[in-house]
Amino acid sequence: MTDAPSRLTLTAIRKKFGALMAVDNLDLSVEPGALVSLLGPSGCGKTTTLRMVAGFETPDSGSITVGGDDVTRLPPNKRGLGMVFQSYSLFPHRTVAENVAFGLRMLGASKQEQSDEVRRMLDMVHLTGREDMYPSQLSGGQQQRVALARALVVNPRVLLLDEPLGALDKALRESMQFEIREMQQRLEITTLLVTHDQEEAMSMSDQIAVMQGGRILQLGAPNDIYDRPETAFVATFLGTSNLFEGEVSADGSLATPAGALPLPAQKAPGARATLSVRPERIVLGEAAGALPQGLSGRIVAASFRGSYAAYRIALDGSATEVTAYRQADASLGQTSLVLGDRVAVGWPVEHGVLVTTPDSRN
Amino acid sequence: MSDTAQISARARRALLLAPALIFLAVFFVMPLADNSARSFIGEEGGFTLARYASFLTDRFYLGVIAETVILSAAVTLISVVIAYPVAYVLVRKAGRLSGLIIFLLIAPLLTSIIMRTFGWQVLFARRGLVNQWLVTDLGLLDAPLRWLNTPGLAIAALVHVLVPFAVLSIASVLQGVDRRLEEGALMLGASRFRTFFEVTLPLTMDGIGTGAILVFMIANGSFVTLVLLGGGFQTLPLLIYQQFNTTRDFALASTMSTILLVIALACLWLQLRLVRRQGV
Numbered sequence: 001m002t003d004a005p006s007r008l009t010l011t012a013i014r015k016k017f018g019a020l021m022a023v024d025n026l027d028l029s030v031e032p033g034a035l036v037s038l039l040g041p042s043g044c045g046k047t048t049t050l051r052m053v054a055g056f057e058t059p060d061s062g063s064i065t066v067g068g069d070d071v072t073r074l075p076p077n078k079r080g081l082g083m084v085f086q087s088y089s090l091f092p093h094r095t096v097a098e099n100v101a102f103g104l105r106m107l108g109a110s111k112q113e114q115s116d117e118v119r120r121m122l123d124m125v126h127l128t129g130r131e132d133m134y135p136s137q138l139s140g141g142q143q144q145r146v147a148l149a150r151a152l153v154v155n156p157r158v159l160l161l162d163e164p165l166g167a168l169d170k171a172l173r174e175s176m177q178f179e180i181r182e183m184q185q186r187l188e189i190t191t192l193l194v195t196h197d198q199e200e201a202m203s204m205s206d207q208i209a210v211m212q213g214g215r216i217l218q219l220g221a222p223n224d225i226y227d228r229p230e231t232a233f234v235a236t237f238l239g240t241s242n243l244f245e246g247e248v249s250a251d252g253s254l255a256t257p258a259g260a261l262p263l264p265a266q267k268a269p270g271a272r273a274t275l276s277v278r279p280e281r282i283v284l285g286e287a288a289g290a291l292p293q294g295l296s297g298r299i300v301a302a303s304f305r306g307s308y309a310a311y312r313i314a315l316d317g318s319a320t321e322v323t324a325y326r327q328a329d330a331s332l333g334q335t336s337l338v339l340g341d342r343v344a345v346g347w348p349v350e351h352g353v354l355v356t357t358p359d360s361r362n
Numbered sequence: 363m364s365d366t367a368q369i370s371a372r373a374r375r376a377l378l379l380a381p382a383l384i385f386l387a388v389f390f391v392m393p394l395a396d397n398s399a400r401s402f403i404g405e406e407g408g409f410t411l412a413r414y415a416s417f418l419t420d421r422f423y424l425g426v427i428a429e430t431v432i433l434s435a436a437v438t439l440i441s442v443v444i445a446y447p448v449a450y451v452l453v454r455k456a457g458r459l460s461g462l463i464i465f466l467l468i469a470p471l472l473t474s475i476i477m478r479t480f481g482w483q484v485l486f487a488r489r490g491l492v493n494q495w496l497v498t499d500l501g502l503l504d505a506p507l508r509w510l511n512t513p514g515l516a517i518a519a520l521v522h523v524l525v526p527f528a529v530l531s532i533a534s535v536l537q538g539v540d541r542r543l544e545e546g547a548l549m550l551g552a553s554r555f556r557t558f559f560e561v562t563l564p565l566t567m568d569g570i571g572t573g574a575i576l577v578f579m580i581a582n583g584s585f586v587t588l589v590l591l592g593g594g595f596q597t598l599p600l601l602i603y604q605q606f607n608t609t610r611d612f613a614l615a616s617t618m619s620t621i622l623l624v625i626a627l628a629c630l631w632l633q634l635r636l637v638r639r640q641g642v
Binding site: 055056075082091102103106151 | 540542543545546547548550551552553554556557560561564
């Protein structure tokens, strides 16, 4: 870990598969030692982007640099990167120790150096004593750790994680998220993570790049993207959001089917706009009476989710439904709501966010 | 109730298998048993191992066994070396053409082995097509070459027959090798060449093993090719044929048949072990 962490840059990357534009003019810079997630639904180009960084695909145009060196046309084995695959890709015919030592052996390390490094890495991933087992004898989580140790032992300039936790169950996934993140920060290794799991992206990343149709829609810190989504897609892909579409009227409010809603920012009258409000920002019941929206409705669905409760409210006088989350905490003095209750609905104006939708963009 | 259901299921299975089993018993197991039994019955009608004792201590016969095994081993080695790249292209590179390649592989197997061997004769006879090209059409040689009755041509003809078996065995295992494993090796700094020897080849050893044993077994018992193309080999099947038809020493022929059968069974046993290990 003596080397300073490397910066990873992708400049104007394009990749077409037949008629399909898989990656479309993508720019990305990953700060040295940072973890950036490519987040998006399947087919958004995130995996193709990762595979181009790894060297398994060659971009049609654009360039990729690692620590200032142009690696765009280098084969994977000359790039000095590490990768953890979704299926782990451990060599089934080799023991845990042989798997971890593989990269060192390719570099021509001595037997002594190999066994020292393998011991150190297995200690780091809490797998001491499993050296002589075969991958098939390990649990999914343990295989994941071996894969991580195998990728990190050669001290790669950039670590690539391809849906690394996709095959694990939920509880294990959460603890591995913390573990990988902690290790990544301790080793200060520049990391690119590909995932379709927004929770994984939010809990592990310094920055998230939300992708759709081969482009990065928005890049930013997890809380920035969550609190200030720029597009309706980002607002709904990263968490849940209530979207209100309408036209800005002369008084500066947004005329929507649900009613006239005050906007958090000035907008020219006549323009179409979409307002996004997170469910946890919605206020229900008496407290909403003081809020400017003046909406009311009836609870049509209620579900208990442990630390909070989720409600769907059908607004009066329109077909609009609103999703709201409420902390399940009696000490807040909230009366519990049940199906069929009539409630007032509102939110502090500053918690609404103006987003663009596909038809309001240009 | 589940007991009766089980019994009836078992009975039904037995009933379905019965025709095949009876056929095999009457036309395969019984003649084979009869043939083997003959090798153990002495002149006076008692049990004897004398024929095996004399056969397995005779330098000539041991030489024949050795020649049979060496010929089969050579054919096996050449077949596997030829088959691996074909299997690799078939699985990894052919894409839409893989169906065509499989057809081309299997098509020769649909022709009778006698016809195929005659084909080799037509091509390589003294006045055959190949000599005609070399001497008359291309003028590369002054006199026709002697191809028939050379070891090389017999081996080539056997390889031609047996390569498809090796290709299909290797391809089926190669198909199951996860490409991500090779990508994993590349990411860890292995060149494509090194990746092949570190990952792909070890993971396809079972396919090579299965294919090699199959080829070896068939080559060991091959008869028609060697009879028609010659090659100066003295193998067990040829010797058995001689004993039956020329010398008419049925007992010795039976002894040799049994020894050939034991070699084949040993191969089968090896193959089953390979397959079972795969299953674990």
